[in-house]
Each structure stands twice: as C-alpha cells, then as structure tokens.
Amino acid sequence: MRFVFSCLLLISSVYLSNAQDDLLSQIDQELDEGKVMIEGTFKGTRLINGHSVETRSRKNLTFIISHRFGxxxxxxxxxFGMDxxxxxxxxDYAVTDKFTLGIGRNSLGKHLDGFAKYRLLSQSKGDKQIPVAITYFGSAAYRTVRMVPELNFQQNLAFTNQLLIARxxxxxxxxxLMPVWVHYNAVAIQENNDVFAVGIGGRYKIGKRFSINAEYYYQIQELNPxxxxxxxxxxxxxxGGHIFQFHITNSSAMIAKGFVGETTDDFFGGNIHLGFNITRNFQL
Amino acid sequence: MSYTSLIKFLICYAKDPNFNPCRSDPFNGSDVHQHCLNGIVCQTDVIKGAGRGPVPFFVFDQIKRVVGLKAQLIILLIICSFSLFAQGTLIDKNGTARFYSEAPVENIEAINKKAIGAIDLSNGSLAVSMLMRDFTFEKSLMQEHFNENYVESDKYPKSTFKGKILNYDPGKFNKPGSYTLKVSGDLTIHGVTNPLETEILCQVSNESISVETKFIVAVAKFKIDIPKIVFYNIAEEVEVTASFNFKTNPSK
Incomplete structure (x- = not known):
C-alpha cells in the first residue's frame, strides 16, 4: 500500500513539475499523432506506362490523355516521331477510397481496355506501422483492329494480373516493385501465351511538385522473338488538379498487355518514343 | 478496531494521554476489561492490537493506519489537482480550427476538430496546438496537396500558438458575460514563427468559458509558397477561425 502511494506521489510530482513548464509544452504532450497514413507515394495513379500503387479517394473521376509518339x-x-x-x-473512377475502375481506348491495335484496382494495404507509421503499400491491378484488353486472318472475340482478348508493392x-x-502476369488468349507460333515479368520503378522528388520517375519491366521467361x-x-x-507526365520509352503501348509483352523497340538501340500523360482530376 | 472505537479512544486519549483502553471503557462503564484496572497491559487487547504495546505507539499507529490513509489520499488529490488546475489552467482537447480562402476558381476550406487549447486563468496566458494532418478538406486531393506540397506535414506536423491576454484581469472570468479581449503572441505554422495580435471573444457562463477568434494569415509569411503554375488560384491570405470551449466545472 505504501509503495503504491509513494508511486502515486512520484507521478503526481512529475505532473507538478510539468505544470511549471509553460502552457504550450504542457498541451503539446497531449497531441497524439496515432497511426499516420503515408500518403502521396507517387504523384499520379500512373508511374509512367504502368500503374502506381496510388488510388484516388472516393468519387474522384480522373481523365487521362496519354500519347506515345513515333x-x-x-x-x-x-x-522526331511526333507526326x-x-x-x-x-x-478512372474511384468507387471507394480503395477501389478504382477504369476504361480506356487505345489507337494502337484499336484496343479497348478496362481495369480494376484495389488497395490491399496502405503504408503507415506511428502507432501502427506498415512498411509498404500494396495494390492489386487486374485488367482485360480487347483488340478491335481487323486482323488477317480474322480472329474471334476470345482470340482478341488479353488479361493482366499485377501486384504493385510500394514504399x-x-x-x-x-x-x-510490380510482379505481373499477362495472358494472351491467342499468340503467334513460337510466342508464349503467358508472360511473367517483374517491374521495378521509383520516383525522386526534386521539388515539391516535380519528380523524376523511372520504370523497367523485366520478363522472367525467355523473351518472345x-x-x-x-x-x-x-x-x-x-x-494541383492536373498532373503532367513527360517521358521517353521504348514502348508504344500504354496498357500492360502492350508494354510488358509486346514492346518491339530496343531502348538502347536508340528506338525511343517521346510520350506524355496528362491527368485531370474531378471530385464528383 | 472499528472507527467508532477509534474515535472513542482518541477522545479519551486527548483528555488523558495515559489512558489505556484495557483499564476501562468510559463509554460503556464496566465491561470485559475490568480485570486489567491495575495498569497492567491487557493481554487480550495486545493480541487484538496486533502486538502494539504502550498506548502512545498504539495510537499513532492507528492514526497512521486509518486517518493517515485518508490524509495521504487527500494530499495526493490536492497535488494532482494542483498539477492540472491549480494555476487555473483549463484545457479543451476538442477545439475547432478552420481556415477559408476565397479564390476565383474555387474556395478552399478546411476544418480541424482536434485542436487542443489551454488557458491559464491565473495569468491570462493562452496556448493552442494542433496537428496539420487533422485538417480535413472536402476534396481529398486538395487535402493531399495541402499536406504534401504546402504545409509539409511530414516535416512540420504541428501548428501552435502561444500568447497572453493583454491587460489581463483575473476577476473577469468569474463573472458570467461576454468579453472581447486583446491577445498577443506567437503563431507557428510550417516551422515559421510570426507574431500575432488578435481579438478573442470570451463568453463566460457558470459551466464554461468559450473562446472564439478570427484572424488573417498571410501565407507567404510562413514560407508556404504558392507557385504560379498551380491552377487552383490559391489566395495569398487565408482567414483562420478557431473556437474552444473550456469547462470550468469538469465534474459536471
């Protein structure tokens, strides 16, 4: 009993000494950051060609215009290719803070694409520490360009499953880090139906509103010829409302199915394309 | 030993320090202890008193054991309350801070409902502290830009104010009513401290003191730069309002 009292006395005397500090430092201790979510891992929902771990919060509609020049x-x-x-x-529409659906139309191969993106894990610090953010990305692409010989609906489909792991x-x-599996329903002879790749990318912020990005997709199995x-x-x-992304890449495609498994230019051979993504965000 | 018997005992002790409970029971007249009237320490009572022999020790022990317990508690409570309220310090942990800026493209408004405010009634000093991340915006992307690009919440998580009521009269807060008072102090946002002079409106009731203020913050003074490239057209001056409600009687 006496021990408890002396402990309490000690604690209260600590309180007493605090009270002698100024008022601000006294209330400052009351501020508890708790679990701090790490936001803004990347500026945009696209790293360059591929997606970033970012999802927009609920009811955000994003319009993205992307170009890859010749x-x-x-x-x-x-x-220089711009002709x-x-x-x-x-x-892209954010159905919830974690779930985004998107559609797109590509001039290359006259592809229609749709995707779903779901934030599995968010990075956080403080009371609850989670070291990485993880987002699942799945998409289907439908090629509508007329082929000779003609292909049926199924043969024109390709699917992508991807995990985006960012810190x-x-x-x-x-x-x-972005492991990805692309499945092509129909491929040319000697080509693989399934392409497995690991992407690695990152950004370095030079200013508050300016960053340098890099992205590389390495195919694990032997490359198709x-x-x-x-x-x-x-x-x-x-x-603010816009994000401008300018880049050089050896890919002409802007969907995973295209740039992961169907990039036909050699970057180091000087076959480079200029490109940009312009993003406009609307909160509905 | 029960309280009543202890009190009886103390009364007797005060009258006659040599009083021995074994000798007699002055309240009940003769009783079981009659046999030890000769001044011999009563064996039964020694056992009951857990080996406490001579009376004075016995008494002090009892005082320590029973009264002392309370006394210690009281002392403790006094110390505790001193540490929190002795200087007349009132704290509100659910204060509200809000800022608003009008701009041609869109107005920007954010609210923080977790601001902590404190007022020391003994000398009229004031303090406010809040986390910048607790500001919520209607547009989520705006909130992200606020934290990432403008106030840099990672580097400077808090905003604080530390000041004093000018010409403070401690008696004022004892009387219900509404008072407008001048406050002078230091405002820290984005790691930059600037002097701030503003007026506060205090409404004193029997239960609480509510404090409200409104002032203009020039964003550039706090080294929060607004680049020309930004399409949001953010105003260079932001109107800040804050309100706190201090309960003067926390038990109610």
Missing part, C-alpha cells in the same frame, strides 16, 4: 529516329522529317502518335483516352522511403524517394523489356524514364509536374 520513333525518335524519324528525325526532323517525322518531327505519328498513339493515343489512349481513359477515365515511400522518404518524402522524396519512393520505390515500387523480336521483343524487348520496356524501359521508361520521365518526370512529373503536379499542378
């Missing part, structure tokens, strides 16, 4: 080797005559552009127009290491540096791994380098400018 081969830079076309020189001045082709205006021929592949375009993807896309709409915001500091306010400036974020890294992302005449195909290359996709590499992209670029930068983001965040202007």
């Amino acid at each position: 081969n830079i080797r076309g020189g001045a005559y082709e205006f 021929g552009a592949n375009i993807r127009l896309g709409l 915001k290491i500091s306010s400036a540096v974020s890294l992302q 005449d195909y290359f791994n996709a590499l992209a380098l670029g930068f983001d400018i965040d202007t």
Whole structure:
C-alpha cells in the first residue's frame, strides 16, 4: 500500500513539475499523432506506362490523355516521331477510397481496355506501422483492329494480373516493385501465351511538385522473338488538379498487355518514343 | 478496531494521554476489561492490537493506519489537482480550427476538430496546438496537396500558438458575460514563427468559458509558397477561425 502511494506521489510530482513548464509544452504532450497514413507515394495513379500503387479517394473521376509518339529516329522529317502518335483516352473512377475502375481506348491495335484496382494495404507509421503499400491491378484488353486472318472475340482478348508493392522511403524517394502476369488468349507460333515479368520503378522528388520517375519491366521467361523489356524514364509536374507526365520509352503501348509483352523497340538501340500523360482530376 | 472505537479512544486519549483502553471503557462503564484496572497491559487487547504495546505507539499507529490513509489520499488529490488546475489552467482537447480562402476558381476550406487549447486563468496566458494532418478538406486531393506540397506535414506536423491576454484581469472570468479581449503572441505554422495580435471573444457562463477568434494569415509569411503554375488560384491570405470551449466545472 505504501509503495503504491509513494508511486502515486512520484507521478503526481512529475505532473507538478510539468505544470511549471509553460502552457504550450504542457498541451503539446497531449497531441497524439496515432497511426499516420503515408500518403502521396507517387504523384499520379500512373508511374509512367504502368500503374502506381496510388488510388484516388472516393468519387474522384480522373481523365487521362496519354500519347506515345513515333520513333525518335524519324528525325526532323517525322518531327522526331511526333507526326505519328498513339493515343489512349481513359477515365478512372474511384468507387471507394480503395477501389478504382477504369476504361480506356487505345489507337494502337484499336484496343479497348478496362481495369480494376484495389488497395490491399496502405503504408503507415506511428502507432501502427506498415512498411509498404500494396495494390492489386487486374485488367482485360480487347483488340478491335481487323486482323488477317480474322480472329474471334476470345482470340482478341488479353488479361493482366499485377501486384504493385510500394514504399515511400522518404518524402522524396519512393520505390515500387510490380510482379505481373499477362495472358494472351491467342499468340503467334513460337510466342508464349503467358508472360511473367517483374517491374521495378521509383520516383525522386526534386521539388515539391516535380519528380523524376523511372520504370523497367523485366520478363522472367525467355523473351518472345523480336521483343524487348520496356524501359521508361520521365518526370512529373503536379499542378494541383492536373498532373503532367513527360517521358521517353521504348514502348508504344500504354496498357500492360502492350508494354510488358509486346514492346518491339530496343531502348538502347536508340528506338525511343517521346510520350506524355496528362491527368485531370474531378471530385464528383 | 472499528472507527467508532477509534474515535472513542482518541477522545479519551486527548483528555488523558495515559489512558489505556484495557483499564476501562468510559463509554460503556464496566465491561470485559475490568480485570486489567491495575495498569497492567491487557493481554487480550495486545493480541487484538496486533502486538502494539504502550498506548502512545498504539495510537499513532492507528492514526497512521486509518486517518493517515485518508490524509495521504487527500494530499495526493490536492497535488494532482494542483498539477492540472491549480494555476487555473483549463484545457479543451476538442477545439475547432478552420481556415477559408476565397479564390476565383474555387474556395478552399478546411476544418480541424482536434485542436487542443489551454488557458491559464491565473495569468491570462493562452496556448493552442494542433496537428496539420487533422485538417480535413472536402476534396481529398486538395487535402493531399495541402499536406504534401504546402504545409509539409511530414516535416512540420504541428501548428501552435502561444500568447497572453493583454491587460489581463483575473476577476473577469468569474463573472458570467461576454468579453472581447486583446491577445498577443506567437503563431507557428510550417516551422515559421510570426507574431500575432488578435481579438478573442470570451463568453463566460457558470459551466464554461468559450473562446472564439478570427484572424488573417498571410501565407507567404510562413514560407508556404504558392507557385504560379498551380491552377487552383490559391489566395495569398487565408482567414483562420478557431473556437474552444473550456469547462470550468469538469465534474459536471
């Protein structure tokens, strides 16, 4: 009993000494950060070609216009590839804070694509520490370009399953690992129906609204003939409602099915495309 | 030994320090202890008193055991209450801070309902502290930009104010009514401290003191830069309002 009292006395005397400090330091101790969610691992929902771990919160509608121009080797005559552009127009809608649905139309292969993205885990610190953020990404792409010989509906489909695992290491540096499996319903002879790849990417923030990004998809199995791994380098400018992403890449496609398994240009052979994504966000 | 017998005992002890309970029971007249009238310490009572021999020790022991317990508790309570309220310090942990800026494209408004405020009634000093992450916006992306690009909540998680009521009269808060008082102090946002002078409106009732204030913050003074490239068209001056409600009688 006496021990308990002396303990209480000690505690209260500690309180007493606190009270002698100034008022601000007294209430400052009351502020509890608790579990702090780590936000803004990446500026955009796209890293460059592929997706980032980010999902927008509920009722956000994002309109994304993406271009990948022709081969830079076309020189001045082709205006460094800008005479021929592949375009993807896309709409993403955040159904919940964690769940996003999106659709898009690509000029390359006249693909229609749809995707679902679900945030499985968010990075946090403080009371509850979670080291990484994980998002699942699944998509289906339907090729509508007329082929010879003609292919049926099923043969024109391809599916992507991907895990996006990211960590915001500091306010400036974020890294992302993205294992991906692409399945093509129909492929040419000698090509694989299934392509497995591991993507690695990241960003480095130079200013508050400016970051440099890189993204590389490495195919685990032997590459299909005449195909290359996709590499992209670029930068983001965040202007509030808009995000401008400019980049160079050896991929002409803007959907996983295209850039993971169907990149036909060799980056280091100088077959590079300029490209951009422009994102406009609307909160509905 | 029960309370009543202890009290009886103390009364007797006060009258005659040599009083021995074994000798007699002055309240009940003669009783079982009659046999030890000769001043010999009563064996039964020694056993009952768990070996306490001479009377004075016995008494002090009992005082310590029973009264002392209470006394210690009272002392403890006094100390505790001193530490929290002795200087007349009132704390509100659910204060509200809000800012608003009007801009041609869109108005920006955010609210923080977890601001902590404190007032020391003995000398009129005031303090406010809040986490910048607790500000909520209608647009989630705006909230992210606020934390990431403007106030840098990672580096500077808190905003604070520390000040004093000018010409403070401690008696004022004892009388119900509404008073407008001048406050001067230091406002810290984004790691930058600037002096702030503002007026507070205090409404004193029997149960509580509510404090409200409104002032303008020039964003540039706190090194929060608004780049020209931003399409939001953020105003350079932001109107801040804050309100706290201090319960003067926390038990109610």
